[in-house]
Amino acid sequence: xxFTGSAWLAVRSTPTMMGDFEGYRITxxxxxxxxxxxxxxxxxxxxxxxxxxxTLPAAPGGQDAGIARLEAVSFADEIAFYANGAYLLxxxxxxLLGYGVGFGVGEGSTIQFEEFEVIDVxx
Numbered sequence: 001x002x003f004t005g006s007a008w009l010a011v012r013s014t015p016t017m018m019g020d021f022e023g024y025r026i027t028x029x030x031x032x033x034x035x036x037x038x039x040x041x042x043x044x045x046x047x048x049x050x051x052x053x054x055t056l057p058a059a060p061g062g063q064d065a066g067i068a069r070l071e072a073v074s075f076a077d078e079i080a081f082y083a084n085g086a087y088l089l090x091x092x093x094x095x096l097l098g099y100g101v102g103f104g105v106g107e108g109s110t111i112q113f114e115e116f117e118v119i120d121v122x123x
Contacts, residue, residue, distance in 0.1 A: 004030050006106035011072040012079060014098035023098045024091075026070050026081060028056060029106070036068070040081050040088060042096055057086035067114070 006029040013023030020043070027039045040052040056068055071082040077097065080090040101118070105111050 004032050005109035005111070006030070007109060007111035008104050009070050009072075010100070010102035010104070012074060012094075012096050012098045013100040013102055015100070021098075021100070021102065023096050023100070024072065024079065024081075026072070026083075028068055028070075038068075038083055038088075042091070042094075044096055051091060052081065052088050057084045059084050 006027055008025050008027040010021060010023050010025045013021045013025075015021050022044050023042070025039075025041050025043065027041070029037045029039070031037065036056040038052065038054060038056045039050065042049040042051060059067065059069075069082075069084050073080045073082070077094045078090060078092050079094055079096075081088040101116075103113055
């Protein structure tokens, strides 16, 4: 089924000499019938690791269904991912320890990022 648009959030990312990045990417892709797919991937060198692929969890009551809340919580060599408050997964012993955050859209796509927050959770 074709996609009508996509957008992504990159975390713990570092630019590479090839003009791309290494790190984690959470991608939302809307299909023509309206469903939204969610992917969590890690990019390191020339390899890609797929950690999660599924539909976007339903928005909690009171949240606009057209808005997705994405979260990445990292500490030391671990990172956990959430979507609309639902836990997706934790990556342990990660080699991806970058420091950057990025946003992007697929070709022909438009998205509005309404809020962005970074919180230091170190002890």
